[in-house]
Amino acid sequence: MRRLCRCGQEMNFGFRLVMFENKFQIDRVPIFECDSCDFYEVLPFVKPDLLDLLNQLKQQDVKGRVYFTEVNELADVLYELFRKWTKADSVLFEAMLEQHCEERINLLLDLYGCAQKMNDENWMKEIASRLATLSKFVKERQFMGAK
Template sequence: MRKLCRCGHRMSLGFRLVIYKNGIQVDRVPIMECDDCERYEVLSAVKSDLLDLLFQLEEQGETGLILFPEVNELADVLYGLFTDPMLEADLNEAMLVTSCEERINLLLDLYGCAQKSNDKNWMNEITVRLATLSNFVSKRQFSGAK
């Protein structure tokens, strides 16, 4: 994944712990970080989902540690690729899109099972998970980043 920092140097993918007020901690949040100036920013593709999660947890009065890949499908795919010792150190866009497409196919299979079981809650959960990945993949494909 490539992105240039404001300082002109290349940013790379990493994961951080986000600490929010009232004791909410969200770990393994995907970020882009600059090794030169040490600037970092939450990956734009998951930023709104992270904010939604933080506000939801605050509203519910929740505290403690949440692992972001457990609640965000794109973060889960990214973290799986990032921690895979068989992959090269430099994760690229094509690899990410391919992994997202594979996860989408898996989720569609699961959706079929949920539909056959007539499990509306499971179907809704899968729909949310699919939307995150589908939005990411379609934006990448239309921008020519594949």
């Protein structure tokens, strides 16, 4: 995943601990980071979900550390892939990401079928939400690739 920084240099993809109001720590947030000017930004695909999580934590007045990978399906897929992938790999990160997203979507669809057979509506809603996050990402990437 590539992105140019406002200084013109290529940004690196990684993960960061985000601290908010000295109360909330959200770990494993996917970011783009520039080594040249130290600028970083949250991956645009997950930023709305991060802001929603911050609002929830603020309303609940919960303190401590939350792993973003546990509440955002895309962040979880990215983190798993990032831990395994090295720049020396001949397979591009983007190709591996596409494959991992497809595999996770298939797994979630299987789980949804199980939840449906068990008539577990709460589980079905949770899985549908997780599927929506990944499906939106895949759809937007395919649209961007078609241009």
